[in-house]
Amino acid sequence: MKNMVVAEYIDRLFTQFEPSLKEILTNNATLRDFKIGDMLMQTGQNMRSTVIIVEGTVKLYREGEDGQEFFMYYLQPGNACALSMICATKQQTSQVMAKAIQQTKALMIPIVLMDQLMRDYKTWYYFVIETYRTRFEELLFVIDNIAFKAMDERLAFYLKKQAADLSTKQLHLTHNQIASDLNTSREVISRLLKKMEQSGQIKMQRNYIEYLI
Amino acid sequence: MKNMVVAEYIDRLFTQFEPSLKEILTNNATLRDFKIGDMLMQTGQNMRSTVIIVEGTVKLYREGEDGQEFFMYYLQPGNACALSMICATKQQTSQVMAKAIQQTKALMIPIVLMDQLMRDYKTWYYFVIETYRTRFEELLFVIDNIAFKAMDERLAFYLKKQAADLSTKQLHLTHNQIASDLNTSREVISRLLKKMEQSGQIKMQRNYIEYLI
């Protein structure tokens, strides 16, 4: 019974859901595996399911003209992709990219269920609203940083967020990746990182940054 | 009967709503007036109602440290404030500012109604979802511009959007206002506008820009 696996994820991550809601989800969700680098969503793609991450980490980003991956936020176990809910409901196409940066498992919930779930289950409705709210806030944060902060502050904030989101101070990042995430150039990042190392905020090695604060 | 006024607005702007939904809204919404410059929402404020604009225009912006009003988008008749829905539902505080830039009237819908409306009325539910979707997209657009575009492109886009949103090519803006909206300095805007005038995209007068394309 492969749905035992689904049921277990739902039980663990959504303790607040009513038993009958859990049952509906279990019976209708399919579990999908994504390897590192796999895309869950791409610009222009039409969504047919709402996506809920149950394992791993997914990076949401806006793609630049030269392939930059302007970082917005991560989705983690228990998070749903707000855009997959929105686009799914109205059959709209997505405006962003979502890529697995770890081995990831996600529940795919057919969009046809959305109306019924929203109507019948207050806990689901709250979950959806909360998803919108947190993602909206993340976007506002992104706007704040990019609109009002200089590069050094943005970098410091970026590293802090990485450490927090990935729950580790051992960051496996190249200067190039960071530059792409912040939409700047590698040299700028190298220089700023050096300053941060000199002031004791980080330690650097090849492909690796240790966040010390 | 002051609710006749409310009923009329709802009838005109929300033809898709079921009669009983319209009735509930009519009986529970209060109409509020805002003069130019009045705030509908402020950072840190706790929302107690969902706000639907029925007349006028409201500017949503992020406030900078020195009082800049970093422009995000306008709300117009028929639009609801996505944040007032989100914050209202969870009693969260708002992260942005909303200011009337025209004489504005708005329906205030008590948050206690939200759960019931979402559950009982599919048209309401769709309206809410659509509100989230369009505002989310607006934010993505803002991020796109600020992350990837240079000042001249941002300015051109800004003027275009003003003309489109306010349905007029006669823009009553000072260089200072524009600079504040784009979080740059007045001199930069003056110079770029001059270039745009020279290339025939706009015509300038004091406190006034005519968008020619």
Added chain:
DNA sequence: TCTGCAGTGTGACTAAAATCACCAACATTG
């Protein structure tokens, strides 16, 4: 082991934007 490439360091230069300084035009108000 050697080779090549991805990752990093750094100086020099360029470009974009912010800041400073100051002036002129216009509007409002007493």
Added chain:
DNA sequence: CAATGTTGGTGATTTTAGTCACACTGCAGA
């Protein structure tokens, strides 16, 4: 109409970030 404040124009300068060029260093694969 004089005084004052707001708006806009413009040159000079500074700051920040982006670009170019090139060197160095590990690591992985032939």
